């Protein structure tokens with residue numbers, strides 16, 4: 683292929699962007715436990731009973747990560 687098709691080039695770029703997005707997507711590694719990960723409130727789906735719990739937990743996780751980063 684000496685003359686790359688601009689449409690192919692575009693879709694390849696798009697693929698790379700999707701791969702990047704997937705690679706850097708924040709991962710929820712915790713399994714569904716039936717309880718809010720933050721306050722242990724019983725829930726039927728997801729990981730938190732409220733958006734506030736999610737943001738509090740994420741703050742805590744960031745703080746833990748930050749502490750670990752500083753220890754090294």
Ligand SMILES: [Zn+2]
Pocket residue numbers: 718719720721722723730731732735
């Ligand atoms: Zn909660």
